[in-house]
Amino acid sequence: MHARDGAVEMEVIPDVVLAIHGGAGTIVRENMSEEMDAHYRAALTEALEAGYSALMGGGDALDAVEAAIRPMEDSPLFNSGRGAVLNDEGEVELDASIMGGASGEAGAIAGARTPRHPITLARRVMTQSPHVLFAAEGADRFAENQEIETMEASWFVTPRRAKQLERMQARDREGTADLAGQPVDEKFGTVGCVALDADGHLAAGTSTGGMARKAFGRVGDSPLIGAGTWAADATCAVSCTGHGEFFIRLAIAHQLHARMLHGRQPLPLAAREAVLEDLPALGGSGGCVALGADGVLVAPFTTAGMYRGWVTRDGEITVRIHGDERR
Amino acid sequence: MHARDGAVEMEVIPDVVLAIHGGAGTIVRENMSEEMDAHYRAALTEALEAGYSALMGGGDALDAVEAAIRPMEDSPLFNSGRGAVLNDEGEVELDASIMGGASGEAGAIAGARTPRHPITLARRVMTQSPHVLFAAEGADRFAENQEIETMEASWFVTPRRAKQLERMQARDREGTADLAGQPVDEKFGTVGCVALDADGHLAAGTSTGGMARKAFGRVGDSPLIGAGTWAADATCAVSCTGHGEFFIRLAIAHQLHARMLHGRQPLPLAAREAVLEDLPALGGSGGCVALGADGVLVAPFTTAGMYRGWVTRDGEITVRIHGDERR
Numbered sequence: 074m075h076a077r078d079g080a081v082e083m084e085v086i087p088d089v090v091l092a093i094h095g096g097a098g099t100i101v102r103e104n105m106s107e108e109m110d111a112h113y114r115a116a117l118t119e120a121l122e123a124g125y126s127a128l129m130g131g132g133d134a135l136d137a138v139e140a141a142i143r144p145m146e147d148s149p150l151f152n153s154g155r156g157a158v159l160n161d162e163g164e165v166e167l168d169a170s171i172m173g174g175a176s177g178e179a180g181a182i183a184g185a186r187t188p189r190h191p192i193t194l195a196r197r198v199m200t201q202s203p204h205v206l207f208a209a210e211g212a213d214r215f216a217e218n219q220e221i222e223t224m225e226a227s228w229f230v231t232p233r234r235a236k237q238l239e240r241m242q243a244r245d246r247e248g249t250a251d252l253a254g255q256p257v258d259e260k261f262g263t264v265g266c267v268a269l270d271a272d273g274h275l276a277a278g279t280s281t282g283g284m285a286r287k288a289f290g291r292v293g294d295s296p297l298i299g300a301g302t303w304a305a306d307a308t309c310a311v312s313c314t315g316h317g318e319f320f321i322r323l324a325i326a327h328q329l330h331a332r333m334l335h336g337r338q339p340l341p342l343a344a345r346e347a348v349l350e351d352l353p354a355l356g357g358s359g360g361c362v363a364l365g366a367d368g369v370l371v372a373p374f375t376t377a378g379m380y381r382g383w384v385t386r387d388g389e390i391t392v393r394i395h396g397d398e399r400r
Numbered sequence: 401m402h403a404r405d406g407a408v409e410m411e412v413i414p415d416v417v418l419a420i421h422g423g424a425g426t427i428v429r430e431n432m433s434e435e436m437d438a439h440y441r442a443a444l445t446e447a448l449e450a451g452y453s454a455l456m457g458g459g460d461a462l463d464a465v466e467a468a469i470r471p472m473e474d475s476p477l478f479n480s481g482r483g484a485v486l487n488d489e490g491e492v493e494l495d496a497s498i499m500g501g502a503s504g505e506a507g508a509i510a511g512a513r514t515p516r517h518p519i520t521l522a523r524r525v526m527t528q529s530p531h532v533l534f535a536a537e538g539a540d541r542f543a544e545n546q547e548i549e550t551m552e553a554s555w556f557v558t559p560r561r562a563k564q565l566e567r568m569q570a571r572d573r574e575g576t577a578d579l580a581g582q583p584v585d586e587k588f589g590t591v592g593c594v595a596l597d598a599d600g601h602l603a604a605g606t607s608t609g610g611m612a613r614k615a616f617g618r619v620g621d622s623p624l625i626g627a628g629t630w631a632a633d634a635t636c637a638v639s640c641t642g643h644g645e646f647f648i649r650l651a652i653a654h655q656l657h658a659r660m661l662h663g664r665q666p667l668p669l670a671a672r673e674a675v676l677e678d679l680p681a682l683g684g685s686g687g688c689v690a691l692g693a694d695g696v697l698v699a700p701f702t703t704a705g706m707y708r709g710w711v712t713r714d715g716e717i718t719v720r721i722h723g724d725e726r727r
Contacts, residue, residue, distance in 0.1 A: 177649045177682065183619070184535050204618045205645045208511050209536035211617010290538010291531045292510070299626040299651035318532045322504045324626035324654040331655065335663030355504060 081399045082349060083373035084381075085341050086391075090269050091124045092370050092383035093117065093141050095151050096262035097314045097360040100378030100394055110394065116148045117382040117392045124266060125384045134276035134310070135173050135196065137268035142169075142192040142280050145264040149231045151380075152262030154191060155224075156231045157282025159238045160289055165229040165282055168296040169195040170206075174275030174304035174366075179205050183296040185212035187223035192280045194221055195296070205298060209290070234285075241286045263295055265302070265312025267364040275366060277302050277310035277326075284317070293317025299327035306366055308333040309340055314379070315352070315359010323351055329363055340365040348373040408726045409676060410700035412668050415712045417596050418451045419697050420444065420468050422478050422707030423589035424641045424687040427721055437721065443475045444709040444719045451593060452711045461603035461637070462500050462523065464595035469496075469519040469607050472591040476558045478707075479589030481518060482551075483558045484609025486565045487616055492556040492609055495623035496522040497533075501602030501631035501693075506532050510623040512539035514550035519607045521548055522623070532625060536617070561612075568613045590622055592629070592639025594691040602693060604629050604637035604653070611644070620644025626654035633693055635660040636667055641706070642679070642686010650678055656690055667692040675700040 095117060124141030132140065146154025157165040169191035170181035180199025183206065188194040197219045198207055207215050216223055263281035270276075279302045281295040294301035294317035301317065303326035304310040311326040320326075325347055332343035344363050352359065353375050360374025362381060372381050374396070382392035393399070422444060451468030459467065473481025484492040496518035497508035507526025510533065515521040524546045525534055534542050543550055590608035597603075606629045608622040621628035621644035628644065630653035631637035638653040647653070652674055659670035671690050679686065680702050687701025689708060699708050701723070709719035720726075 172649075179649050184538070202615065203645065204615060205648045206619040206624075207615070207617045208619050209538075209617060211511070211536075211615065214616060288529065288531060288534070288538065289541060290534045290536060292533040292535050297533075297624055297626075298648050299624075299654060303651075318530065321532045321625050322499075322506055324630075324651060324658075327626060327651040327654050328658065331651075331658030332662050335659050335665070336661075338662070 082345065083371055084399055086370045086383060088368050088385045089364060089370035089383045090128055090368065090386050091121065091137055091141060091266065092362040092364055092372065093120050093124070093264065093266045093381065094312065094314050094360065094362045095145060095264050095380030097374040097376040097379035098262065099376060102395065113150055113380060113394060114392045116145065116150050117380060118390060120145050121382050121384050121390050124268060125388060128268065128270060133272065134268040134270040134274045135171065137270065138171060138266045138276045138278040139192050139196055141266040142264055142278050143190050146190050146192060146280055149233065151264045152282045153264045153280040154189060155229055156234060157229055158262070158285035159230065159234050161286050162289055163238060164226065167191040168283055168293060169278070169280040170296045170298055170302040171195045171199060171278040172276065172298055172302055172304040174306040174310055177305065179298045181206045181296040181298060182212035183292045184209040184290060185216065186226065187213045188216045189222040189224045192278050194219070195278070197221060206296065237285055263314040265314060265362060267310035267312055267362050269364055269366070269368055273306065273366065275304045275306050275310035275364065277304040277312045279312045294320035297321060299324050301326055303327050303330050305330050309363050309365045311361055311363040313359060313361040316357045319352055319355055319357025320359065323347065323355060325352065325361065340369055341371050344371040344373045349375060409672065410698055411726055413697045413710060415695050416691060416697035416710045417455060417695065417713050418448065418464055418468060418593065419689040419691055419699065419710035420447050420451070420591065420593045420708065421639065421641050421687065421689045422472060422591050424701040424703040424706035425589065426703060427705030429722065440477055440707060440721060441719045443472065443477050444707060445717060447472050448709050448711050448717050451595060452715060455595065455597060460599065461595040461597040461601045462498065464597065465498060465593045465603045465605040466519050466523055468593040469591055469605050470517050473517050473519060473607055476560065478591045479609045480591045480607040481516060482556055483561060484556055485589070485612035486557065486561050488613050489616055490565060491553065494518040495610055495620060496605070496607040497623045497625055497629040498522045498526060498605040499603065499625055499629055499631040501633040501637055504632065506625045508533045508623040508625060509539035510619045511536040511617060512543065513553065514540045515543045516549040516551045519605050521546070522605070524548060533623065564612055590641040592641060592689065594637040594639055594689050596691055596693070596695055600633065600693065602631045602633050602637035602691065604631040604639045606639045621647035624648060626651050628653055630654050630657050632657050636690050636692045638688055638690040640686060640688040643684045646679055646682055646684025647686065650674065650682060652679065652688065667696055668698050671698040671700045676702060
C-alpha cells in the first residue's frame with residue numbers, strides 16, 4: 074500500500090555509519106544534464122568521504138556531521154553556505170543546527186550572513202555558549218567573537234541564485250506565479266547529515282539558505298531543534314529537508330524520536346508514518362535521513378527525488394538522486 | 401514519591417477551560433510584600449477574566465489565548481511586552497508563539513523590538529503569512545506591514561528592569577556572580593495561556609522577553625513551536641516557562657503531546673515525567689500549564705513558585721503563586 078514510484082517506498086539500509094542529504098524536490102531526469110548529474114554525485118561522494126574520514130580518524134559523531142556538511146556548504150550546488158538561495162532582497166540568510174545524541178546538547182543559528190560554514194558556527198553555539206540558538210545579527214556577532222571564518226556577501230551569492238531570484242521576481246511582476254506555484258526544486262535544497270560513531274553515539278546536523286525569495290527574516294525548520302534536526306542515542310538521529318513550515322508544525326525530527334521512545338515503533342515505521350503519511354496529509358512535502366542507534370538508515374521523501382547518500386561500516390559509499398533509484 | 405513541598409507534586413484540576421502562567425522561579429514569600437502579592441494576583445485575575453470573556457463571547461480557543469496574554473504583555477509585572485527583561489545592551493527582544501490545535505497552524509516571532517502585543521503579531525504570522533517564524537528585524541518589518549500597534553523602546557523599558565540590568569552588570573564587574581549564579585526570578589517570568597473552546601478546540605500561546613542580560617540575539621524556547629508551545633486537539637495544549645535552553649533540548653511542549661499520542665500516557669503522567677523528571681535530570685528548571693482535550697489541567701513546576709491561574713467551565717477563577725498553595 075505504501076509503495077511509491079512502482080518500487081519500494083523508502084530506502085532501509087543496515088550497517089550505516091553516516092548518511093547525508095542535499096535536499097528533496099522535483100528533481101526530474103529530463104531537466105538535468107549528464108554533466109550536472111555527475112557534479113551532484115561527485116559532491117555527495119566528497120561529503121560522504123569527508124564524514125567517513127572523520128570517523129575513521131577517531132572523530133566522534135559530531136565531528137563527522139560537521140566534516141560532511143562543510144564541503145556541501147562550500148559547494149555552489151547546494152542551498153547552504155556558498156550558493157544558498159537568496160531572500161526577496163537578494164541576500165543570503167543562513168540557518169544551521171547540530172545536536173549530539175550522547176548529551177542532548179545542541180546549537181543553532183538562524184538568519185546569519187557571514188559564516189563560511191554555518192554548521193561550524195552552530196557547533197560553537199553548542200560548545201562555547203550557554204545558549205542553543207542565536208538569530209540574525211546576534212549570530213553574526215557570535216561568529217565574530219568566536220573568530221570563525223567569515224566571508225563577504227559576494228562569496229555566498231552565485232550567478233545561478235541571482236538568476237533564479239530575477240526569474241522568480243519577473244514571474245511575480247507578470248502575475249504568472251505566486252510563491253506556492255514555484256517549482257519545488259527552486260525552493261528547496263537544504264543539506265544535512267546523521268552519523269553513528271564507534272562509541273555508539275549519534276549526531277545530526279542541518280544547514281540551509283531557506284526558501285528562495287522568502288520574506289526577510291523568515292526562519293524555517295533547519296535551525297530548529299526538534300523540527301529539522303534531532304539526535305538521541307536511545308533512538309535515532311534525524312536531519313530533514315523540505316517545506317519547513319510543515320516540518321515545524323509536525324515537529325518531524327522530534328516526532329521520529331518520540332514514536333520510537335514512547336510508541337515503541339521501529340525507525341522505519343516511525344519514518345513512514347511521520348514523513349510519508351502525516352507530512353503530505355497536512356499538505357507538506359520533503360524528506361529526511363534518519364539513522365537508528367542500531368545502524369539502520371531510512372531515507373523517506375515525498376518528492377520525485379532527494380539528493381542522498383550513505384557509507385556503511387566497511388566504507389562502501391552509495392549515492393542516489395532520483396526516487397526510482399530505490400531498490 | 402513525587403510529592404514536593406510536603407504536599408502534592410502538581411495541580412491536576414478538572415473542568416478547566418482556560419489557564420495561564422506568568423513565569424516560574426524562586427518566588428519566595430519573604431521577598432514579596434503584601435502589596436506586590438496583591439498586584440500579581442490582581443493581574444493574573446485580570447488576564448483570566450479577559451480570556452474567559454473571549455470564550456463566553458463566542459471566541460475560539462485562539463481568541464481566548466490572545467485575549468488573556470495581551471493584558472499580561474501590557475503589565476510591567478511580567479517579563480513580556482512592557483516590562484520585559486533587557487538584554488546585555490539594555491534593549492528588549494520580544495519572543496512569542498501561538499498554535500491552534502484544530503488545524504495545527506502556528507505563528508511565532510523572535511527578537512522583535514516594536515510590537516506592543518507580541519502574541520498578536522505571532523497570530524498574524526499564523527493567519528496572514530505562509531510562514532511560521534519571523535526573527536529580529538524581519539519580525540518588526542512584518543509588524544509594520546500588518547499595521548499592528550507598535551511602540552517606542554521607552555514604552556517597553558521599565559525602571560525595575562533598568563535597575564535589574566544595572567545590578568546584574570555591577571555584580572559582574574565586581575566578579576561576585578556569573579549568569580548561572582543570578583537569582584532565578586531575575587531571569588524568568590515568561591507568560592503563557594492554554595484554552596479549550598466550546599467546539600472542543602485547544603490553543604496555546606507564550607510570550608516573553610527572554611532571559612535578563614541574555615546575549616544579543618539569543619532565542620529561547622518561547623517562540624519555538626514544540627519547545628515552549630504546542631497544541632493539538634487530539635491531546636493537549638502546552639505553554640512553558642523556565643530555562644529555555646533545556647526546554648528546547650527536551651522539546652518539552654511536543655514531548656507532552658507525543659507521550660499522550662504515541663505512549664498512551666494520561667496528561668498528568670506525561671507532564672510529571674517530562675517536566676518534573678526529565679527536565680531536572682538534565683539540569684533545567686521551570687514549569688508549564690498543560691490542558692487536555694478533556695478539560696484536565698496540569699501545572700507542574702520544579703521551582704519554588706509559578707505565577708498561575710485557571711478558570712473552570714462555570715467561571716470559577718483560581719490564582720496561585722507559591723508551591724505550597726497546592727492542595
